[in-house]
Amino acid sequence: MRRVVSIFLPHWEVERTRRVAGDAAPPPEVPFVLIRREGSRRFVQAANPAAQAAGLHVGMPAAKALALIPGLLTDDANAVADAKELERLALWLLQRTSPIVATDAPDGIVIDSTGADHLHGGEQAMLEGIVGRLAMSGVTARAVVADTWGAAHALARCSNASTFIAPAGEGPRLLRRLPLEALRIAPALAAKLRPMGFESIGDLLDQPRAPLTLRFGPEIALRIDQALGNVPEPVAPIRSPDVVETRRSFAEPIAAPETIAKYVSKLVVELCDRLEARGLGARRLDLLCQRVDSHTQAVRVGMATPVRDPKRLTRLLCDKIETIEPGFGIEVMTLAATIAEPTDRKQIANSLIEETAADVSDLIDVLTNRVGNKAVYRLAPVASDLPERSVCRVPAMSPETGGSWPAHWPRPARLLQFPEPVETMALLPDQPPVTFTWRGVRRRVRCADGPERVFGEWWKRDAEAISVRDYFRVEDEAGERFWLYRAGDGENVATGSHRWFLHGIFG
Numbered sequence: 001m002r003r004v005v006s007i008f009l010p011h012w013e014v015e016r017t018r019r020v021a022g023d024a025a026p027p028p029e030v031p032f033v034l035i036r037r038e039g040s041r042r043f044v045q046a047a048n049p050a051a052q053a054a055g056l057h058v059g060m061p062a063a064k065a066l067a068l069i070p071g072l073l074t075d076d077a078n079a080v081a082d083a084k085e086l087e088r089l090a091l092w093l094l095q096r097t098s099p100i101v102a103t104d105a106p107d108g109i110v111i112d113s114t115g116a117d118h119l120h121g122g123e124q125a126m127l128e129g130i131v132g133r134l135a136m137s138g139v140t141a142r143a144v145v146a147d148t149w150g151a152a153h154a155l156a157r158c159s160n161a162s163t164f165i166a167p168a169g170e171g172p173r174l175l176r177r178l179p180l181e182a183l184r185i186a187p188a189l190a191a192k193l194r195p196m197g198f199e200s201i202g203d204l205l206d207q208p209r210a211p212l213t214l215r216f217g218p219e220i221a222l223r224i225d226q227a228l229g230n231v232p233e234p235v236a237p238i239r240s241p242d243v244v245e246t247r248r249s250f251a252e253p254i255a256a257p258e259t260i261a262k263y264v265s266k267l268v269v270e271l272c273d274r275l276e277a278r279g280l281g282a283r284r285l286d287l288l289c290q291r292v293d294s295h296t297q298a299v300r301v302g303m304a305t306p307v308r309d310p311k312r313l314t315r316l317l318c319d320k321i322e323t324i325e326p327g328f329g330i331e332v333m334t335l336a337a338t339i340a341e342p343t344d345r346k347q348i349a350n351s352l353i354e355e356t357a358a359d360v361s362d363l364i365d366v367l368t369n370r371v372g373n374k375a376v377y378r379l380a381p382v383a384s385d386l387p388e389r390s391v392c393r394v395p396a397m398s399p400e401t402g403g404s405w406p407a408h409w410p411r412p413a414r415l416l417q418f419p420e421p422v423e424t425m426a427l428l429p430d431q432p433p434v435t436f437t438w439r440g441v442r443r444r445v446r447c448a449d450g451p452e453r454v455f456g457e458w459w460k461r462d463a464e465a466i467s468v469r470d471y472f473r474v475e476d477e478a479g480e481r482f483w484l485y486r487a488g489d490g491e492n493v494a495t496g497s498h499r500w501f502l503h504g505i506f507g
Contacts, residue, residue: 001114001147001168002112002114002147002148002229002295003112003113003114003117003123003145003146003147003168004110004111004112004113004114004145004146004147004148004149004151004152004235005097005098005110005111005112005113005126005127005130005143005144005145005152006104006108006109006110006111006143006144006145006146006149006152006153006155006156007093007104007108007109007110007111007130007134007141007142007143007156008107008108008141008142008143008144008153008156008157009086009107009108009109009134009139009140009141010107010140010142011046011048011049011140012046012082012086012106012107012139013034013045013046013077013082013106013107014032014033014034014046014047014048015138015139015140016081016082016085017034017075017078018138019138020081026073028048028049028050029050030050030073031047031048031050031051031054031056031069031072031073032047032048032050032051032072032073032074032075033045033046033047033048033051033056033062033065033072033073033074033075034046034047034074034075034076034077035062035074035075035076035077036076036077036079037076041061042061042062042063043059043060043061043062044056044057044058044059044060044061044062044065045058045077046058046077051065051069051072054068054069055068056068056069056072062074079106082106083103083105083106086103086105086106086109087103087238089109089139090102090103090109090238091238091240093109093111093130094237094238094338095284095338095339096133097111097113097116097120097126097130098111098112098113098116098298098300099116099237099286099287099288099298099299099300099336099338100112100235100237100288100296100298101235101237101238102235102236102237102238103238104153108153108156110149110152110153110235111235112235112237112296112298113126113145114297114298115298115299115323116298116300117145118372119300119372119373120372120374121372121374123145123165124163124165126145127143127144127145127163127164127165128163130143131143131162131163141162142156142157142159142161142162142163142164143156143162143163143164144156144159144163144164144165144166145164145165145166146166146171146174147166147168147169147171147229148171148226148227148228148229148233149226149233149235150183150184150223150226150227150228150233151166151171151174151175151227151228151229152166153182153184154175154178154182154183154184154201154227155174155175155178155182157182158178158179158182171227171228171229172205172228175201175202175205175227175228176200176201176202176205177200177201177202178200178201179199179200179201180193180194180198180199180200180201180204182201183201183204183220183223183224183227184223185219185220185223186219189216189219189220192216193216201224201227204220204224205224209221209224232293232294232295234290234294234295234296235296237288237296239336243336243337243338243340244271244274244275244278244280244282244336244337244340245271245334245335245336245337246267246270246271246274246334246335246336247332247333247334247335248263248266248267248332248333248334249331249332250330250331250332250333252329253291253292253326253328253329253330253331254326254329254330255326255327255328255329255330257321257322260289260321260324260326260330260333261318261321263333264287264314264317264318264321264333264335265310265314265318267287267333267335268310268313268314268317268335269310270335271285271313271335271337272308272309272310272313275308275337275340276308278340279342279343280306280308280337280340280341280342280343281303281305281306281307281308281340281341281342281343282303282306282307282308282313282337282339282340283302283303283305283306283307283337283339283340283341284300284301284302284303284337284338284339285300285301285302285303285313285316285317285335285336285337285338286298286299286300286334286335286336286338287299287300287301287317287333287334287335288332288333288334288335288336289324289326289330289332289333290330290331290332290333290334291326291327291328291329291330291331292327292328292329292330292331293327293328295327297323297324297325297326297330299317299320299321299323299324300338301313301316301317301320301365301369302339302365302368302369302373303316303361303365304361304364304365304368304395304396304397305343305361305397306340306341306342306343307343307361307365308343312362312365316365316366316369319366319369319370320369361397364376364396364397368396376396377393377394377395377396378393378394378395378396378398379391379392379393379394380392380393380394380398380400380401381401381404384457385454385455385457386454386456386457387411387415387454387503387504388415388419388503389457391415409452409471410473410506411483411504412481412482412483412503412504412505412506412507413504413505413506413507414504414505414506414507415503415504416502416503416504416505419485419501419502419503420438420439420501420502421499421500421501421502422436422437422438422484422500422501422502423436423437423500424436424437424484424500426486426500428490428491428498429489429490429491430451430470430490432445432448432449432450432451432472432474432484433445433448433472433474433484433500436474436482436484436500436502438482438502443476443477443478443480443482444476444477445474445475445476446475446476446477447474447475448472448473448474448475449472449473449474450470450471450472450473451470451471451472451486452470452471452472453468453469453470453471453489454468454469454470454471454485455467455468455469456468456469466492466494466495467487467488467495467496468487468488468489468495468496469485469486469487469488469496470485470486470488470489470490471483471484471485471503472484472485472486473506480505481505481506482502482504482505482506483502483503483504483505483506484500484501484502484503485500485501485503486498486499486500486501487499487500487501
C-alpha cells in the first residue's frame with residue numbers, strides 16, 4: 001500500500017530569514033514579522049511565535065500590526081528565496097529518506113515513502129529522524145505519514161504533535177473532523193461554503209457530489225477524491241540539475257520481471273558510461289518506474305564506496321525487482337545517481353608476494369540494501385575511560401579513526417547497553433563479590449580478577465568530579481565470566497553509591 005509523508009514547516013519563511021541574518025537576527029522572544037506588498041497595500045506574510053502570541057496573524061494589514069505592537073521588527077518577504085531554499089531542503093531530504101521527494105509550496109515537502117521506511121527503522125523512526133535533523137538545523141517541522149498526499153497534508157497542518165502516523169485505511173475517518181482549509185481548497189471557496197453550514201471536511205463527505213460541483217466547480221470533488229485515494233496524485237520527484245541520470249520510454253508498457261531486469265541492465269550500462277566520463281562513482285542509485293496509471297514505483301540502493309561496475313550495480317538493483325508492482329505496465333524507467341563521488345581506477349596487484357586486502361564492500365552493499373543502513377556497522381574506539389563512552393558505531397567501510405582499544409585490561413565481548421544492578425555479597429573496600437544475583441539467578445563466584453579502577457570524566461560532568469568505579473572480572477561455578485563493578489571506592493560514600501552492577505559478559 002502506498003504511504004506518503006507530508007512535512008509541514010509552520011515558521012519556514014521566518015526561520016529562513018533568521019538563518020540568512022545570522023548574528024543580526026532578532027532574538028526569538030521578540031515579535032518579528034515579514035511583510036508582503038500587494039500594490040500599495042502591505043500585509044503580514046509570516047510571523048514568528050512571539051508575534052503570534054501577541055495577536056498578530058498572517059494576512060493582517062501591516063499598519064494594524066504596527067499599531068498593536070509599537071516598534072515591531074519587520075522585514076520584507078522574499079518568496080523567490082523561500083522557494084529556492086525549500087528546493088534545497090527537498091534535495092537534502094531526497095538523499096536521506098526516499099527516491100521520491102518534492103516541494104509542497106509554500107511551506108512543506110512531500111515524500112513518497114512506500115517501501116523506504118524499513119531502511120530507517122520503521123515509520124516512527126523515520127519521522128522522528130526527519131524532524132530531529134531539521135530541528136538541529138533550526139527548522140521547526142511536523143511530519144505525518146498517511147495513505148495519500150491529501151490526507152497527509154491535511155493532518156500535518158492540523159496536528160499538534162511533531163510526528164503522527166495515520167493507520168492504513170484510516171484516512172477518511174481522520175479527515176472528517178478537520179476544517180475545510182485542510183482539504184487544500186482556495187480560502188475564498190472555503191469562505192463561500194461556511195455560510196451554508198459546512199464547517200469540516202466531514203460535512204462535505206456527507207453531501208452528494210453533483211450539487212457541490214454544479215455550484216462551486218470541480219475543485220471540491222477533485223480534492224476529496226485525491227485525499228481519499230480515489231484519484232491518483234503522483235509526486236513528481238525533484239532532481240538536482242547536476243545529477244547523472246538516464247531514462248528510457250517504452251512504446252508498449254512492460255511488466256514481466258525478466259523484461260524489467262533486461263532494461264535495468266541497459267540503463268546501468270548507460271549510467272556507468274556517463275559516470276566514467278565525469279570520473280565519478282555512484283554511492284546511491286534511484287530507479288523510478290512510472291506506470292501507465294501515473295503511479296511511480298521506486299527502488300533505492302546504496303553503496304559503501306563509489307561504484308561504477310555495471311555487473312555489481314545491476315545485481316543490487318535486480319535483487320529488488322520483486323518489490324516493484326508494475327500494475328498495468330511501466331511506460332518510463334529512470335535511473336539516477338542521486339549521490340555520486342569521485343573515484344579512481346585501482347590496478348589489481350598480480351604479485352605472488354604481496355597480499356591484496358580482501359574487498360568486502362560488495363558484501364556490505366548487499367547486506368545494507370536488504371536489512372537497512374543502520375543494521376550494518378562496525379565498532380570504533382573512542383578516547384574515554386568510561387566503557388560505555390569508549391566505543392561508537394561507524395559505517396562499515398569508513399576509514400580507521402586512529403584510535404586504539406585499551407590493552408592493559410581485557411574488555412568483554414558483549415557490553416550491556418545499560419549497566420544492570422545486581423545483589424552481591426562482598427567485603428569492602430577491595431574484595432570481589434563472593435556471590436551475586438542477576439536477573440533472578442544466584443551465582444557463586446569461583447575466581448575473580450581486579451579491581452580495575454576507573455575515574456569519572458570531571459571535564460564532561462560536574463557530578464563525575466570524584467566518582468569512582470571498581471571493575472572485577474569474575475567467573476562462576478558454571479565457567480561463565482562476567483564484568484562487574486562497584487560504584488564508589490568502597491570507603492568514601494561521596495565517590496559512589498557502593499552498589500554493584502553488571503556491565504558486560506565475556507565470550
